[in-house]
Every structure is written in C-alpha cells, then in structure tokens.
Amino acid sequence: MNLFYEDVEVGATYTTPSHEITVADIADFCRLTRDFHPLHTDADYAKKAGFPGIIAHGLYGLALMEGLKTELKLYEETSIASLGWNDVRFKHAIVAGDTVYVEMDFTAKRESGSRPAGIITEAVRLCRADGTLLIEAEHISLIRKAP
Structure with a gap:
C-alpha cells in the first residue's frame, strides 16, 4: 500500500491477519532476550501461578504487534x-x-x-481471536511525505 504522510487518514482502521502463538515462538523469544523466567518455560509453574x-x-x-502491522505493508x-x-x-x-x-x-x-516527513500516531491493540484485548499501546512513527 505504501502510505505517505498525506495518505494517512485519521480515524482509518486496519486489521492484520492472525497468528497462532506457539511454544516455539515463546522459546525463541526467551533465547533472544535471555529471559528464561519459568512462567515462559515451565507449564507446571505457570499453572501453579494461575495460568x-x-x-x-x-x-x-x-x-x-509491530511485526503483524508490518505485514500490512502500509x-x-x-x-x-x-x-x-x-x-x-x-x-x-498471552x-x-x-x-x-x-x-x-x-x-x-x-x-x-x-x-520532508510527517509524524503519525496509531492506537494499536493485540487481541485474541475471541476479541479479548491482550495489549494496547500508542505508537508514533515518522514517515515520508509524497515526492
């Protein structure tokens, strides 16, 4: 789609394709960040904690959230x-x-x-397939103006 600053319409809404969270996804993030807390690695521990x-x-x-937004290619x-x-x-x-x-x-x-750019603000929400809101945030970006 390649939106330039001028193309951004305040109020426009976009929804990404879905993604299934896997144990392997979580393990990869543990490895990349060195955060191996048992809530992320031990199902029994997580269950005892109420999950x-x-x-x-x-x-x-x-x-x-950023990766899924990127897949929209805006x-x-x-x-x-x-x-x-x-x-x-x-x-x-999650x-x-x-x-x-x-x-x-x-x-x-x-x-x-x-x-020759503009600053845009997005309200971004990560939702479970049933509509449950998991994470909400505001994202600010700098994007090019049209040539």
Whole structure:
C-alpha cells in the first residue's frame, strides 16, 4: 500500500491477519532476550501461578504487534523510523496456543519541521481471536511525505 504522510487518514482502521502463538515462538523469544523466567518455560509453574500454561512475555506481544502491522505493508517504502511506544498496557496474558491479531487506527498526524516527513500516531491493540484485548499501546512513527 505504501502510505505517505498525506495518505494517512485519521480515524482509518486496519486489521492484520492472525497468528497462532506457539511454544516455539515463546522459546525463541526467551533465547533472544535471555529471559528464561519459568512462567515462559515451565507449564507446571505457570499453572501453579494461575495460568492455563506457559505465557508469552509481554514484550514479545508488543514486538509481535509491530511485526503483524508490518505485514500490512502500509509503509513498506515510506517508513523512516519508529519514534516510540507510549501507554503500553498488558491487559491479559498471552498463552501458548492463542491465536491473535492486531487492530490499529490512526489517531493523529502532524508535520515534521525538519524533514520532508510527517509524524503519525496509531492506537494499536493485540487481541485474541475471541476479541479479548491482550495489549494496547500508542505508537508514533515518522514517515515520508509524497515526492
């Protein structure tokens, strides 16, 4: 799609394809981040803590939100930089076996004074297939203006 700054419509909503969270996904994130807490590696431990099985790291969910958004290819050639994530809230645990998707809407946009680019704001939500909100956050990005 390759949205330029001018193409972004505040209020527009997008939904990504879904992704099933696997034990292997969680194990890969453990390995990459060196976070082997037993909630993420030991089903019995996680069950004793009140979960149905091992859970994904909250930061895995946040990273997955960005990855699923990227699959939409909204800014494949127009993205310059992520400027950060604000107001991240982990609402419910992500459990191995969950199928998830991302909903995002554009909530604001403004000119960037120093570049031929603009700053856009997205409300981003990771949801379970049944609609349960798992993570919500605000994402700010810098994207190119049309030539």
